[in-house]
Amino acid sequence: MALADLQTVVRNDVGIAAVLGILKQRFGDRFQTGHAIREQHAHTTTYIPSQLPDGVAFAQSTADVQAIVQVCGEHRVPVIPFGTGTSLEGHVNAPGGGISIDMMQMDKVLAVHAEDLDCTVEAGVTREALNTHLRDTGLFFPIDPGANASLGGMTSTRASGTNAVRYGTMRENVLSLKAVMPDGRVVTTAKRARKSSAGYDLTRLLVGSEGTLGVITEITLKLYGIPQAISGGVCPFPSVEAACNAVIMTIQMGVPVARIELINSLGMRGINNYSKLGFAETPCLFVEFHGTDEGVREQAETFGEIAAEHGGGPFSWTEVAEERAKLWKARHDAYWAGLTLRPGCTSLSTDVCVPISRLAQCITETEEDIARAGLIAPIVGHVGDGNFHVLVLMDPANAQEIEATEAFVARLNMRAIGMEGTCTGEHGVGQGKIAFLPHELGPGVDYMRAIKTALDPHGIMNPGKVLPNAIM
């Protein structure tokens, strides 16, 4: 089936017209229908074409969201939650039109329970805003997907990033959440206890549901003590395989590495270009260790020995904050650095994740595939989790190149699935990966659809995402 068919959502013009009138009356200036604002709320950060919502409502409370969902539910009109718009698979598109709910005015940190190492935030709080708020508490929220995303959006896509290897993903770090469900009622999915066996795990069901089962309005998150000491550094390797083997041994020896990131040769060239640095242009691991002064020194030394055993090194590391910051800025700028490799290009980021034992093979085969396909595409990876990104740099005017990229991405996703991995480690399915979900999970997709239909019988919640023809 063609991708377009998988995403078909029938437009309900009559219902939409009714809802536009009601919401304008209810929300005044906090409801906008201008083209520019609608376009901004369907900007997908991908090459997937924008599909504009019919209006944008700016919610300031769970009650606002509830009102919008109730009106839309009554008139069978789609609801699409919107955070910072940094998701990568067309999650914010409105294939059947409808109402985009902008969550960014729900930006309050509602509570910090320092003794319990948790906090409750509104969905529009960004991860950087939360960490700024926490500054004087000695605590921090570690999940870092790169973008300064909203915590609601990160919850919705089950985001993770560079330090998931130590701190887990949003799956492990959301204790509870509040959501407006498709029937317009508000549910709190769990109490604030660290663990629970009280019935089905509604929290985990909503984490990663990409706005298709409910609109998340509040989230209770785990926090962590800021480590006493942090060390980190960069280590070059002769090959991707050597680097991956060093990662496997590091993890197997129980070194509690906080970040361990691979950048391949082309990626390192981009970083050198962009950040005016002089790293070796061979595969490199960027690593970081958290702990006590003694602990981080011990960890760094152990890692250095492991790297040397695999032909890597020299491993230069530091405990000096400024030097580390420079290092991680270079890593975090890998996206922009990648773009410098092909001025004027547009890009697409993949995010397959495989068991770590298959990682070297998967990356190596992917590098060969890139070369064969004649694409320019650096690779960066959260290799401690077996997750890596290929940043394909495309000429947006070249239809043939876009087609070649799509074919490459399909091969990459199927390669990962064939290696007992997933087509998406952290970006989510959205529109872009709908076609791959049945290959990955087979009948699991039917049970997902049964759940979707049970909770959202009229298919108003972010239709055309995650599941093939979810509202058929």
Add this chain to the structure above:
Amino acid sequence: MALADLQTVVRNDVGIAAVLGILKQRFGDRFQTGHAIREQHAHTTTYIPSQLPDGVAFAQSTADVQAIVQVCGEHRVPVIPFGTGTSLEGHVNAPGGGISIDMMQMDKVLAVHAEDLDCTVEAGVTREALNTHLRDTGLFFPIDPGANASLGGMTSTRASGTNAVRYGTMRENVLSLKAVMPDGRVVTTAKRARKSSAGYDLTRLLVGSEGTLGVITEITLKLYGIPQAISGGVCPFPSVEAACNAVIMTIQMGVPVARIELINSLGMRGINNYSKLGFAETPCLFVEFHGTDEGVREQAETFGEIAAEHGGGPFSWTEVAEERAKLWKARHDAYWAGLTLRPGCTSLSTDVCVPISRLAQCITETEEDIARAGLIAPIVGHVGDGNFHVLVLMDPANAQEIEATEAFVARLNMRAIGMEGTCTGEHGVGQGKIAFLPHELGPGVDYMRAIKTALDPHGIMNPGKVLPNAIM
């Protein structure tokens, strides 16, 4: 509504008669209907009366389970999965009769992927059998609920235990699972990657579903490297509050404690009786640290300082394996030790879990409640998670005492819920806690029921558990 009403399951005599004939023919000696074997499969380890299944099928493969579920589905007959029978809330009872599926012959470790730190097991493998199998790999599976439970049962109840504070619960440690769903199809909920954003989290939906959404037949579990060094010890405190505050500070300072267990004064008396030991009979913390030689020494020293700051000590700790084993045997025998406090008694174990900031208050109020109610009930707790057990020792012949215990348990569960906690941290809902779930989760229970109905429209999967009147 009375508890009995919440659990009503209508018996389908015609369907059951048909299924008994078919399964006898299909399974021969592997299908049993004798009273003794049916009674053994409804032994609930609680004071909840046994409700016997009509037959017990001994499954040896996923295909066996599939055959049983298909036959039972066709004839609308309940299916109740059975592991080691050590669950604590009447999970294995058959209130509407039906077929118990004994999973214990599915006892193969199917794969150990040492490089990926994971393994795949059949549901009947016990945690001790798995760790014996792993002995020469340098890896282990940490989750330890006390009983040598089957990994299928532990997955079904979202079990945890003493070292969840460091390693998490079954929720965090199941990567993927295979289940026979109510429609008789087999689903694998996820690939083997460490993380994934591929659609709804079916893995976490089935973890903790207590056999009500499907029968789990295989589980892929995370493994961990056996720590290079382990240290542990016991530390007395002047009060429960002092001990809890020491726990809070330990966790907040980021000491990666592997176990931190509280036993109250009465519990310590039981342990001294039973294990012929001479511990102080005041609230004690049993702690254990995992890491490098240097690391565990550092952790133990830090903990000792924290304990002293809170009036605790002396903290005597050791790195000698035999001494630690003796210590943890005493802790693990706390259940049996408790029973010695009242010879001839039967017991009931609660498992509320609250945010750690409320733990001291919750335990203190509960101790007062126990005294007022005239009950004998030592307390042991996985206090790093805010989870504690009250072991109520009852005279089984004394109806008044059983009533007083039920009333006490209800107050305890509501107290925990009132403190933003849960009525069940790790045992599950089963039959015993059905009445409390709506108090804890409100409309969440409706969404659970919608999911249950969508996946199991005829209510054949372990009916009368988790949800009030799930098959009404």
